Amino acid sequence: MTSLPASTPRKLGLVIDLDICVGCHACAVNCKEWNTGGYGAPLADEDAYGADPSGTWLNRIHTYEVQPAQGPAQLVHFPKSCLHCEDAPCVTVCPTGASYKRAEDGIVLVNEDHCMGCGLCAWACPYGARELDPVAGVMKKCTLCADRIYNRNLPEEDRIPACVRACPAGARHFGDLGDPASEVSNLVAERGGYDLMPEQGTKPVNKYLPPRARDAHETGPADLAELAEAETTGFLGWLDKALERIG
Amino acid sequence: MAEMAEPDLELSPHVSDEVRQTTCYMCACRCGINVHLRDDPDGTKKVRYIEGNRDHPVNRGVLCAKGSAGIMQHYSPARLRKPLKRVGPRGSGEFQEIDWEEALSIATEWLDPIRRDNPSKLAFFTGRDQSQSLTSWWAQQFGTPNYAAHGGFCSVNMAAAGIYTMGGAFWEFGTPDWERTKLFMIFGVAEDHDSNPIKIGIGQLKGRGGKIIAVNPVRTGYNAVADEWVGITPGTDGLFVMALIHELLRTGHVDLDYLCRWTNAGWLIDQTQGPNNGLALRDAQDRPLIWDRVTGQAQPFDKPGLKPALKGRFDTPAGTGVPVFELLAQRYLGEEFNPDAVAGTCGVDASSIRRIAAQLADVAFNQAIEIAQPWTDFRGERHERFIGRPVSFHAMRGISAHSNGFQTCRAIHVLQILLGAVECPGGFRFKPPYPKRAKFHPLPHSRSMPDSPLNGPHLGFPFSPDDLALDENGQPIRIDKAFSWDAPMSTHGMMHMVISNAHAGDPYPIDVLFMYMANMAWNSSMNTASVIGMLTDTDETGEYKIPKIIYSDSYSSEMVAYADLVLPDATYLERHDCISLLDRPVCEPDAAADAIRWPVVEPATQGAGRDVRGFQSVLIELGARLQLPTFVDEAGEPLYRDYADYIVNHQRRPGIGPLMGFRGDGTQVGRGDPNPDQLQRYIENGGFFVAHVPDEARFMKPFNAAYQDWAVQMGFYNEPQPFVFQLYVEPLRRFQLAAEGHGERQPPEHLRDGIAQAFDPLPVWWKPFEQAAVDEEAYPLHAITQRPAAMYHSWGTQNAWLRQIHGMNPLYVHGSVMEAHGLKDGDWAWVTSHHGQIKVPVARMDALNPHTVWTWNAIGKREGAWALDPKAPEAQQGFLLNHLIHELLPPKGDGLRWSNSDPITGQAAWYDLRVKIEKAESGAEVSEPRLGRQKSPVEQGPDRVTYGEGWE
Secondary structure, eight states: OBOOOSOOSOOEEEEEETTTOOOOOHHHHHHHHHHHTSSSSOOOEETTTSSSOEEOOSEEEEEEEEOOSSSSOEEEEEEEEOOOOTTOHHHHTOSSSOEEEOTTTOOEEEOTTTOOOOOHHHHHOTTOOOEEOTTTOSEEOOOTTHHHHTOTTSOGGGOSOHHHHHOTTOOEEEEETTSTTSHHHHHHHHHTOBOSSGGGOOOOSOEEEOOOOSSOOSSSOSSGGGTSOTTOOSHHHHHHHHHHHHO | OBOOOOOOOOSSOOOOSEEEEEEOOSSSSOOEEEEEEEEOTTSOEEEEEEEEOTTOTTTTTOOOHHHHTHHHHHTOTTBOOSOEEEOSSTTSOOEEEOOHHHHHHHHHHHHHHHHHHOGGGEEEEESSOSOHHHHHHHHHHHTOSOEEOGGGGTTHHHHHHHHHHHSOOSTTSEEEOTTTOSEEEEESOOSSTTHHHHHHHHHHHHHTTOEEEEEOSBOOHHHHHOSEEEOOOTTOHHHHHHHHHHHHHHTTOSOHHHHHHHBSTTBEEEOSSSTTTTSBOBOTTSOBEEEETTTTEEEETTSTTOOBOSSSOEEETTEEEEEHHHHHHHHHTSGGGSHHHHHHHHTOOHHHHHHHHHHHHIIIIISOEEEOOOEEBTTSOEESOEEEOOEEEEEOHHHHTSTTHHHHHHHHHHHHHHTTOBSSTTSEEEOTTOOOOGGGSOOOOOOOOTTSOOSSOSOOOOOSGGGSOBOTTSOBOSTTOTTSTTSTTOTTOOGGGHHHHHHHTSSOOOSEEEEESOOTTTTTSSSHHHHHHHHHOBOTTSOBSSOEEEEEESBOOGGGGGOSEEEEOOOTTSOOEEEOTTSSOOOBTTEEEEEEEOOSSOGGGSSTTOOOOOHHHHHHHHHHHTTOBTTBOTTSOBSOSSHHHHHHHOOSBTTBOSOOSSBTTTTBOSSOOOOTTHHHHHHHTTSEEEEEOOGGGSSSTTTBHHHHHHHHHHTSOSSOOOOOBOSSOHHHHHHHHHHTTOSSSOOOHHHHHHHHHHOOSSOOOOOOHHHHHSOTTTSOEEEEEEOOTTOOGGGGGGSTTGGGTSSOOOEEEOHHHHHHTTOOTTOEEEEEOSSOEEEEEEEEOSSBOTTEEEEETTOOOOTTOTTOOTTSHHHHTOOOGGGGOOSBOOOOSSSOOOBSBOTTTOOBOGGGOEEEEEEOOSSOSSOBOOOOOOOOSSOOOOSEEOTTTTOO
């Protein structure tokens, strides 16, 4: 068992906007691209050109079909990676102390030197956000790009997670969710950002912004009769009047 | 509790030794990328990381899944290494590696006699080529009329309809005004083309509270995040749009001032019977006439101060005419376009059509915006502001790939124009050098002579039957029969007809088929198995019916096995390219922009035995060996060392070259002498160049005098080319007149009625041809494809990372159909069209038009291709719908076979497909048909990839 910091001064994490995530996988692939050459062992791909390719990913996009009570079926794209929980069960379950939560910023990391690949943390994580690398035999997970966000070798504007920098729709936001005045905290407040599976008691730092209502027609005119001029009777009558008006 | 100190974490690890900026080529989007390189201990440069270039006008820093997987594409095991000469039978995949000297000698030996004797015996067609300015120029100098790229089976309907209507189409020609638009409506758009800009735009628009309406049978991607989804029946979008037009006209919600000033709404159309019936009345200087309500006289449309009549019948010295607008209103006010009348066909409630029409009008007119920027129009009239109708549209292949696609695209543009929502703030805006009116584009050229260049550019925009590529007997001059009566406005050519026509020797046999980057033996052909048969078919003497095939590709695609000579191309990180204003540039509404690719790594260092060359450099060398004009000097010596040299030094017109930036002494833009430092300056500038449009010139470009002057200064043209939008397209009417019996050049009898119907100068709708030709009850479902956002064409599934996302493609079937056929997820089904049958895995999806099935395009692979294990899911479970699609329609009993394409442009009608489905009760869980295994010219990829190993 490994202990968690009682609290962290900063709670770095992601806010993911499900209203505009188009499910394009840009974040997931850019994450893999950055991290396979970055922190720790590469993210291996087994049977890469074979019958059953499977690799290690720190972020995956799931797509769910939803049938609302009224209206047509909808598709929701749902990117999922480590949520950097405040009460991270993956940390407390770790027998070697390899899994830990950084006291300074709350990022949950795996110290690969101490990881023996037992898989307990993956079992403990209710979100399925950890993957055991088949080659290195160590547990891999989202590092929140700890090797980017403080990296003095990168221009300041690039010191953000790779997924956030890549996301074409701007659906991913990075910041300090422990600071109620931060941009990400404001987004969460304005848009009703929520915790994934709060009943698990893990207190995830990452938040999701819910999709706005689709196929809701309560705003805007229902038909052109509402917009048409009262005296209009037929198109050609309107045309003469309208032409007079524009001179 | 294990109380351990936190490990000492290196928070600033070394990232890369160097960053080189170039242009992505993982799809056709052309984003700017920063390629981070690291030096191996032996000095070899290795790609550490690819990210978006924040300064680039296309992607502004972001990067999609494809772009992020570029490392795996660049190091793909499917890369070809050396030129290949076929040594076994065609299709066997038996090759011998040869050196470049031998390869180029063979190509020259094959091509040189043809050029001296009959250049038409070469058919040169390119696929997803971004160097058409060079490839078309080369073909022109060779002298063959048989050149085109892949637009004919991609989106020519979109391009042609847009150019004829308003001088430009969607995507590369223009874009929604993302900063200002409030309502964005998309038709038939998947996530592939213009991929990052649309995603950026959608995020921006939704962030501002703007609304998206998506019209698409399938609710994925952009359609999934749209506020409203219209799950339309495929092929009925035109009718749906005409019903919107009906509603807007009925209630007077059109922008009359805009129509009077900036369109041909007021042009008088000749009502006299005879050869000019339906054409614009013109004055002695050939200027179209309007009826001026102030003077009560006919006046040329471009005079200042006119108030054109929009209805009435007017006698003028040139004849009796009725304004275009009245003809248009009469057409669409017809009851057949009442929402109640179209609802059933379109699968859209009449109340939804009315609501959408009302929303369009509400945003366009009640939420109009203004930009207080004075400007002067081409008539010399001064305006104090730009008025914005913040409604924007985008459409793509779901509209284009139907046999009624051209007129459907036209209908969308007419809707935009009626709302006054083109080239205004908040609407759809063109990207320089567009708009360019149709008249300013070339006409088609096809006069071929031995040992001579062609008489002009191959592809163009015909204005009348006189412009067709027909010989003195009225027969097609081109091997693909483009610009013939089969497809008079086939402005992108008809690549999908080349192999079948060449095989049939109709209109004549060819000697060499030369293709680049086009997987015609697989996903780029309709009717794949038959096309493979044609490529391998022999005559009675045992010779191949298509005698010689040269093919260039970077990868071991299915098509490679069918080539006699393979020219291995470089990867996109190893090559020079220019994304040129002469071709398909990367501009934005407020800026002209162009870009380069350059070898950020050298091919020879990027893999064992790697001896590949960028195709464009090879083409230039072939041009010199063949002594083609403009590729050699008077002494016969090569003019260009390679493509890089050509990019810098080639001049299409004096002072105008492939790249606009850093010309002359390095400060000249647009026009200027070649500058030997130009490429270096582009590299230092991030791989691109941007020239901003002056403030006064930013909107209303075709009518804006300041824009026209800027365009001349930039070298887009030599004098101003203002024009007005064409609600009514006269060139279409000229073909219709021919079909009515007027003029010398007459269509063949069997096409006469079809041309009279299709070439309507105002948009019309007809039922998609295949649907009309088959028993709709026997084939009750529409079947369509789309590309996923994370994969582009066949390139993607060889990619070790992307194939983990899309490694196989089920057929998505609506729940009601699944239930009716006793199907559940993971079952296999037979899918049958009038032409063929395939066996596929199925998956349920309810966010789908219930009469439509669909799948991801080009995931399925042939066993043995692309360096994949023959047991790969792409080859075992993946499949192509192509096997179900024929390039001809089913026989109608008239003894003729009719083309499965748009009768105007020849666009392949992929999405007209009708099928039936039944459960496959038994048998192996593999897709059918099985076309057998190809022998691969490259080894299968490694079992394990641990990219980045060894880097801290």
